Amino acid sequence: MIKVIIIGSGNVAQHLIAAFQNSQNLGTEIELVQVFSRQIGSVSHLLDLDHITNDFDTLTEADLYIIAVSDDAIAAISSKLPFKNRLVVHTSGSVPLNALDDNNRKGVFYPLQTFTKNKAVDFKIIPICLESENATDFQLLEKVAKAISDKIFAINSEQRKALHVAAVFVNNFVNHLYQIGNEICQEHQVPFEILKPLISETTQKIMVLSPSAAQTGPAKRNDIKTIQAHEAFLSNEDHLKIYKTLTQSIQHNGKKL
Amino acid sequence: MIKVIIIGSGNVAQHLIAAFQNSQNLGTEIELVQVFSRQIGSVSHLLDLDHITNDFDTLTEADLYIIAVSDDAIAAISSKLPFKNRLVVHTSGSVPLNALDDNNRKGVFYPLQTFTKNKAVDFKIIPICLESENATDFQLLEKVAKAISDKIFAINSEQRKALHVAAVFVNNFVNHLYQIGNEICQEHQVPFEILKPLISETTQKIMVLSPSAAQTGPAKRNDIKTIQAHEAFLSNEDHLKIYKTLTQSIQHNGKKL
Structure with a gap:
């Protein structure tokens, strides 16, 4: 034993x-x-x-x-x-x-x-x-x-450090985005439940596709009109800052491809 | 018919x-x-x-x-x-x-x-x-x-707008965080597969808990030492900016509670 x-x-x-x-x-x-x-x-x-x-x-x-x-x-x-x-x-x-x-x-x-x-x-x-x-x-x-x-x-310890940082992105930060989704819903009297099938499917997708192949949305399409409308819609300062930062990062990715 | x-x-x-x-x-x-x-x-x-x-x-x-x-x-x-x-x-x-x-x-x-x-x-x-x-x-x-x-x-149209913005956060942005997790893994020769059970569980959690109750991690704990180590570890400018922005937002949430 x-x-x-x-x-x-x-x-x-x-x-x-x-x-x-x-x-x-x-x-x-x-x-x-x-x-x-x-x-x-x-x-x-x-x-x-x-x-x-x-x-x-x-x-x-x-x-x-x-x-x-x-x-x-x-x-x-x-x-x-x-x-x-x-x-x-x-x-x-x-x-x-x-x-x-x-x-x-x-x-x-x-x-x-x-x-x-x-x-x-x-x-x-x-x-x-x-x-x-x-x-x-x-x-x-x-x-x-x-x-x-x-x-x-x-x-090894260096790889584990990378994994831990990556885990913060895909777990802690993802969960925080769920919370923001929840806050936006509450603010406009929409049940957060409506988003749950989308949340599940988003995760399911990357089990079969690479995340970069699975990317969709206004930032990926470079749909400036929708992006501006969303930015105008967001009244919470942190939400807006996150929206802008992540949108820019997705747009930068598009340019790298 | x-x-x-x-x-x-x-x-x-x-x-x-x-x-x-x-x-x-x-x-x-x-x-x-x-x-x-x-x-x-x-x-x-x-x-x-x-x-x-x-x-x-x-x-x-x-x-x-x-x-x-x-x-x-x-x-x-x-x-x-x-x-x-x-x-x-x-x-x-x-x-x-x-x-x-x-x-x-x-x-x-x-x-x-x-x-x-x-x-x-x-x-x-x-x-x-x-x-x-x-x-x-x-x-x-x-x-x-x-x-x-x-x-x-x-x-109604106003509620739908809120849903659509929230959907960008929980779908487009979440997927982009998966992509960053993938990039950090690739950069350090770690298989992204290791993160997939964590990704699934993160989603499963908010099916039974509110996202704010499910939140964990260094930002939530206000673990400054780990946050600084992660920031020093991130060499990609966009990754670092996203890390800082989301960490701050999680910390602000802690103060609101």
């Missing part, structure tokens, strides 16, 4: 706990032996109390320690671990491998997904981006990752 | 033709009697030649004429119709009802979706936004729309 310990109790930690428990039920060789949570109560709905600790000194021996905490806390927590030369990884998209303390062997176990509390996700389709200092550790990370996901990628 | 004629042969026209043909096969009371296409060949794969014309003077009598052409051409085409006082609608999100010629009764039949050539869509879930000058015409439009879709909305 490969023994795994998760350190943390937030969204990512909780989804990982559930995923490892699932895989254990399916009979894989991964065993989640312990979870560290500052507040025992944060994870006590997920596993037995004798598998939870809030004291670093009671951490048992394991093949892999997964630190799933906020970016800012990773370095400090890795330096508090009371052992040496074991494999310790973090789960962050934006923190380099080297942020981990030198006392232990370093690695990254980054599941690229947006996790919502109380919303189950199918971990099998979540890409897990792995990095380690040596090949043996990579093989172990790969075994552990394969127990919960079908999509494993070797991604 | 309610007789319908479609004028146009582009994406929207072709998807409407297919939708009405489907509904006809299912035995609804709508009959697609004729299609006007400047180039007969553009729609000859969809219906028999004796149902296609490229001559306005040979348009037969019908209960409803649907002009599905580019925004710029709607007014001109509506003024070329060689009859009076019949019901003539257009399918555009951004053109007001009054752009149609005064010779006939005006209306709008706006299916809010992004249509791709050769990609079938399930018309039943596409919202159709209807507008007319009088109640009788509205009832007829409703009957026709219900034959192809389950989602019918009464939307």
Whole structure:
């Protein structure tokens, strides 16, 4: 058995706990032996109390320690671990491998997904981006990752940084555009529901077409009349600034082609 | 039977033709009697030649004429119709009802979706936004729309304008963010595929949560360190400008709450 310990109790930690428990039920060789949570109560709905600790000194021996905490806390927590030369990884998209303390062997176990509390996700389709200092550790990370996901990628710290920035565009920023769509609808007494099939289809399209082939709209057509009408229509300053910035970027793309 | 004629042969026209043909096969009371296409060949794969014309003077009598052409051409085409006082609608999100010629009764039949050539869509879930000058015409439009879709909305020209602007944000602009995600991946030799489960989940989330409740990321957390690292990472000027503009807008939202 490969023994795994998760350190943390937030969204990512909780989804990982559930995923490892699932895989254990399916009979894989991964065993989640312990979870560290500052507040025992944060994870006590997920596993037995004798598998939870809030004291670093009671951490048992394991093949892999997964630190799933906020970016800012990773370095400090890795330096508090009371052992040496074991494999310790973090789960962050934006923190380099080297942020981990030198006392232990370093690695990254980054599941690229947006996790919502109380919303189950199918971990099998979540890409897990792995990095380690040596090949043996990579093989172990790969075994552990394969127990919960079908999509494993070797991604170094520089590539992971690119992925994380790209993820901000396609997740955080896209969601903010949804919010603006919602605000414009509310302002004009139109149900946001009307836009949902369009939102789904926009996503579906790029599963089969490249985003540049899927691009449509007034900016792409260089339809100045419609663009001006839209700009005149937008009363919110931030909405207008975003409209102009994104329209210009789409127009620049047209010129590059 | 309610007789319908479609004028146009582009994406929207072709998807409407297919939708009405489907509904006809299912035995609804709508009959697609004729299609006007400047180039007969553009729609000859969809219906028999004796149902296609490229001559306005040979348009037969019908209960409803649907002009599905580019925004710029709607007014001109509506003024070329060689009859009076019949019901003539257009399918555009951004053109007001009054752009149609005064010779006939005006209306709008706006299916809010992004249509791709050769990609079938399930018309039943596409919202159709209807507008007319009088109640009788509205009832007829409703009957026709219900034959192809389950989602019918009464939307006036001002509301439709808002919807169209909102659609630019959640469709055109969102797709452009996908493209930027793709560009950042390519630049750093990372497969864009890794981001697709995240893209799907981002959309899925707002089907159950409001976009403002679904918002995550460094801008939302006001994580200045990560924001600065991302800005330093972005070498493309347009990408950087979009990053800054959207980050600021998310931060402003946080302050409003």
